[in-house]
Amino acid sequence: MNINLNQNKNLKLFKIISEVAGKNNQTVFIVGGYVRDLLMKRKTPTDIDFVTESNGIDLAKAVAHEINPKLKVSVFKNYGTAMFKHEGLDLEFVGARKESYAEHSRKPSVETGTLEDDQKRRDFTINALAISLNKENFGDLIDPFDGINDIKKKILRTPLEPSQTYSDDPLRMMRAIRFASTLNFKIEENSLKAIQQEAERIRIVSLERIMVEFNKIMLSEKPSLGLKLMEQTGLMQLIIPELTALKGIEEVEGQTHKDNFWHTLEVVDNICQNTGNLWLRWAALLHDIGKAPTKKFVDGTGWTFHGHEFLGSKMVKNIFYRLKLPLGADMKYVQKLVKLSSRPIALVDDGTSDSALRRLLFDAGEDLEDLFILNKADITTKNSSKQAKFKKNFEYVALKIKEVEEKDQVRNFQPPISGEEIMEMFNIQPGREIGILKEKVKEAILEGEIGNDKEEAKSFVIREGELLGLILQ
Template identity: 40%
Template sequence: MFRALPEPIHELGRLFEEAGQELALVGGPVRDAVLGRSSADLDFTTSARPDATEAILRRWTGGGAIWDMGREFGTLGGSRDGLKVEITTYRTESYDPASRKPQVAFGDTLEGDLSRRDFTVNAMAVRLPSLELVDPFDGLADLAGALLRTPVAPAQSFDDDPLRMMRAVRFVSQLGFSIEPATAAAIAALADRIAIVSAERVHDELVKLMVGAHPRRALELMVDLGLAAQVLPELPALQLELDEHHRHKDVYQHSLTVLDQAIDLESPAGSGGPCEAPDLVLRLAALLHDIGKPATRRFEDGGVVTFRFHETVGARMAAKRLKALAFDKETIKAVSRLVELHLRFHGYADAEWTDSAVRRYVTDAGPLLQQLHRLTRADVTTRNRRKASGLARAYDELEARIDELAAKEEIGRIRPDLDGNRIMALLDLPPGRAVGEAYAFLLEERMEHGPLGEEEAERRLRQWWADRSEE
């Protein structure tokens, strides 16, 4: 399988050998090749110190691009024929307990370098140009067993670099692996160490987890091992104690099921369809849509359990948590808006909406309409087939009405029939508050009655202004 590496990579190995240095492909690319997966990364480790690596890279690239921003850590990169490589000198590391940043020292052996890797499945290497597989920690066996295990004692590994605990659950999502019991126990014991890791690094791992193939399994592990309590405490908080009569559903399991069902409603990757997999915003909204329930739970007379306004409370909580996790403003805005809107449809299921209500639904959703469609459908987890079928039919009808209105008018971007300049000209007004109020009046008329046309819009505007002036 490694003979299929591009010829320039074999040549790179020969250049290092001629210089009396060792070179090995290492980590994820080796793991992925064994699994039959392609990898865009080509990471190498070498016995050569940075100056020697640079000299060999210059020969290999033939004057092409070389970058050395990681030189102090022993890492240099280069490109040739569209191939990008990064080469790092063998390293040994020690850690300050108050920081996950290592104190880097160059090492002397490939085996020593591999021992500092996060998991045995990433602690394999292929020597170049000989293509000898080096596997000192039985990574192949762990790959075959789909098992995550650390090369050294797990407590030492996670204490040295707590981010590895997030990487463990991320690989569960991406690769479908399980975590070896002693490794899982060490995560549970050291979960609070994740607090020393920057929000940006945790964010990166969480995103990779959420867009992986098995996010539910990974999230359940995060909760079970105590990582979620540190990183995403709103998730374990959903494990509300059920009342003895089970008058409300298990919010935690419901949320995970909604996530699964939302993923099932994504368009296939590469299809160009709406909500193309993996849709991070949809998945986050599905996971977080009910996080306002613990804060709003009330026990009413007769044992009835209510969660009034949990959607608005949840929207604020989602925004706060995503901001703390260093998500970008657009993602925060989109996810919190979907959380806020996720119950809106239930008014339609109870009583058919007017065209005006349908317009407002579409306008409020804006560019998130397709994600709202899928979140609303995914939020049905009842075991009552009759109820589930009724809700599905009602939403089918709502989508049909949206399509019908869209065919008649620009329902996706509703604007008043007159713009601000026309309003000022008709009413002889300068820019100011009165123009905004007139615009809001016309927008309300457009929502309520659909397109009016300029003549009718002008008539209604003049009448509104005359009535307003008499007040």
């Protein structure tokens, strides 16, 4: 089968590579994801991998020199690869190789091989496709494992025996699930069984590499496809056991609670319809994480999860730390949303005070809209009248908060009086009294005792300062 590359936007580049390889008596082929996505008529990636049956580094240098003698080539001798950038593309060249693996490492020992050897070592048949750039068969598809048929059937299958494939490089198990989620493919039955059997091998893979794949699942259109497969294969229990701890329904005295694991997956899918923000999706994934350790059956009340938001927000830091995820602003953002996740619904009552609304505004700050996106995603009831009622409740809270914000301006609160101004008023040096007075001003504004106004704040500070024994200058 010939792939007509004449209409391909990179045709000129492919012709240059073909000519340079021919002059140097080298073979050259496009391999991997670029070929797959080209055949699937998806947006082709900006990174293109090329394989030669001789020296990949030499070919990269020769091609780069032909394009522009000043082009910088990055060489990775240990891997026999070289790469350079050209017109927004990342071009990588490697010599064809065959690999063998030791039991406790996913780093293979490598030796020179043929294109067929190189295709055999690929993770899936859909990624083992190659297009020849050689003059005699330019554009020919080389597909030894019938990957094109697997694309048509939407199946993920390994070129070689699946257990060996996953045991050799256990990261391929996460890649299988990632491709299933992002491409909406099914993992072939034997391959799925092999992942279940080899799941424990994931422990030899660095968490940084695992999280790259996991975050791609989280950024897919419907992450539950991948998250369900992780649960089914046992990988979720090994990577984020706090999530699988939410599984199951208990019954006491005829009273049950919902399965919070499957509910969480629904919330994640719901939120993905309204945001591409990875960390907001993570907040949806972890919003109920504190329910397993706080679950309790109380006579006369039923199942309770008191304080699960507070405990959940504390658990977020431990999870991020263990998974080698960012511990700065992104983690704090997820913590904040988990902690506040139940607050808005508690404010639905007509009797809710303005101070409660001001406190939510103050605590949520610039993330208030994201909190509401999370709250709406959390509505997973299949009862349409209940669903409509919950959505109406959130709209009601949003309206009340808007009214309070317009009146009091406490969102992204900045004290109307600074510490320096307080020191000047009482002619004092920095000390604990400054912090006490600033905190009192904040509380007075949030409680509605004074407005968010400089003059009112000054008068309040004078009164409170005198109670602390300070003398106005």
